[in-house]
Amino acid sequence: MSSVEHLYVHIPFCDGKCVYCGFYSVTADARTRSLYATSPARELQAIVESGIEDIYPRTLYVGGGTPSLLGCDGLTALFSSIRNTVPLDRLEEATVEVNPADSTPLLFQTLRGLGVTRISLGAQSFSDNTLRRIGRRHNAQQIRESIRHARAAGFPDVGIDLIAGLPSVTMQEWHATIEEALSLSLQHISVYALSVEPGSALAQSQERFSIPADDAMLDALSCAEEALSNAGFTRYEISNYALPGFECRHNLAVWHGEDYLGLGPAAASRIKQFRWTNARDTDAYLEQWKEGNAGKCPPDNREELSPQEDAIERVIFLLRLAEGIDWKRDINCNPLLQEIAPRWEKILTSLVPHGIVRRTPQGYTLTKRGREVCDAVLAELS
Numbered sequence: 001m002s003s004v005e006h007l008y009v010h011i012p013f014c015d016g017k018c019v020y021c022g023f024y025s026v027t028a029d030a031r032t033r034s035l036y037a038t039s040p041a042r043e044l045q046a047i048v049e050s051g052i053e054d055i056y057p058r059t060l061y062v063g064g065g066t067p068s069l070l071g072c073d074g075l076t077a078l079f080s081s082i083r084n085t086v087p088l089d090r091l092e093e094a095t096v097e098v099n100p101a102d103s104t105p106l107l108f109q110t111l112r113g114l115g116v117t118r119i120s121l122g123a124q125s126f127s128d129n130t131l132r133r134i135g136r137r138h139n140a141q142q143i144r145e146s147i148r149h150a151r152a153a154g155f156p157d158v159g160i161d162l163i164a165g166l167p168s169v170t171m172q173e174w175h176a177t178i179e180e181a182l183s184l185s186l187q188h189i190s191v192y193a194l195s196v197e198p199g200s201a202l203a204q205s206q207e208r209f210s211i212p213a214d215d216a217m218l219d220a221l222s223c224a225e226e227a228l229s230n231a232g233f234t235r236y237e238i239s240n241y242a243l244p245g246f247e248c249r250h251n252l253a254v255w256h257g258e259d260y261l262g263l264g265p266a267a268a269s270r271i272k273q274f275r276w277t278n279a280r281d282t283d284a285y286l287e288q289w290k291e292g293n294a295g296k297c298p299p300d301n302r303e304e305l306s307p308q309e310d311a312i313e314r315v316i317f318l319l320r321l322a323e324g325i326d327w328k329r330d331i332n333c334n335p336l337l338q339e340i341a342p343r344w345e346k347i348l349t350s351l352v353p354h355g356i357v358r359r360t361p362q363g364y365t366l367t368k369r370g371r372e373v374c375d376a377v378l379a380e381l382s
């Protein structure tokens with residue numbers, strides 16, 4: 001039996017709501033957060049016992065929400081309980097997302113001691129005014145200090161997230177944010193384009209915020225690409241830049257169509273031809289996976305994909321990667337791709353004269369213009 005090698009754990013807690021946020025997160029008291037810490041391992045245990053698949057992680061990604069809100073004790077309990085449930089001796093990469101507002105030297109020392117290799121800080125901007133306007137609970141100085149503490153704790157790989165196109169941010173301010181990010185000796189920088197997510201404060205009262213037009217957004221993304229490329233970063237995925245060798249292996253595995261298991265409320269999983277997403281309900285999750293309760297696994301909403309749907313879903317994100325599609329390699333990994341290859345060839349060939357995709361010796365990649373309209377290209381292919 002093959003193994004599932006990529007594990008994601010969702011920590012659904014935040015101490016407020018950012019105005020652009022469309023993710024699932026809740027506020028909770030310290031007792032609830034502490035109770036939660038060992039619940040993902042009970043869900044994991046049930047999956048192991050159900051025999052769905054052998055779990056032998058090579059990557060572990062703890063995201064949120066705000067994982068650092070679990071604190072040193074909660075994160076220690078989380079890692080210990082997972083370690084007691086599945087073997088972690090083959091782990092090559094363990095990432096934890098940290099909010100600069102919660103970071104202390106002790107937090108980073110604890111994470112390093114737990115075997116964490118990567119820190120991902122939700123920075124978003126280096127302008128205090130902008131951070132306040134978008135409802136973040138940290139300031140620029142806390143980002144700088146977090147990076148310093150992470151380095152002091154011995155982390156070799158520290159990255160930040162930034163958002164392009166935040167309301168009322170001038171090009172000059174955006175440039176200053178990129179310059180400051182580049183001055184901090186980071187290994188990984190994600191640059192997301194602001195999107196108006198359903199249910200977010202931004203979506204509910206757009207008139208209160210000055211959201212940039214498409215052209216301004218594209219300029220901001222181009223400015224980031226130019227500055228980061230000049231500094232030696234590779235744009236290995238549409239929103240992700242890394243110094244060579246510091247690409248996020250967990251996310252690369254997901255984009256390469258490998259199986260992954262997600263634990264926690266709202267976490268998504270894909271194993272063989274099945275996919276499912278846990279309910280967005282932390283209270284129900286806590287009740288389901290509290291000590292002594294045998295939760296139901298796999299969940300009722302497990303969906304079985306047809307072989308063709310499965311093949312498409314496993315390769316569609318390859319176009320988001322700089323490497324693009326390599327027919328020989330990808331058909332070798334996923335023989336069912338052979339069936340959809342002729343349809344894709346036709347669509348991709350038709351996009352070449354428009355400057356949206358480029359033919360390579362192995363297959364296709366997106367051009368600069370193609371990256372700007374990537375979602376439309378992927379919709380065409382799916």
Ligand code: SF4
Binds near residue numbers: 014017018025064
């Ligand atoms: S910290 Fe992240 S998950 Fe939490 S509210 Fe902000 S954007 Fe959403």
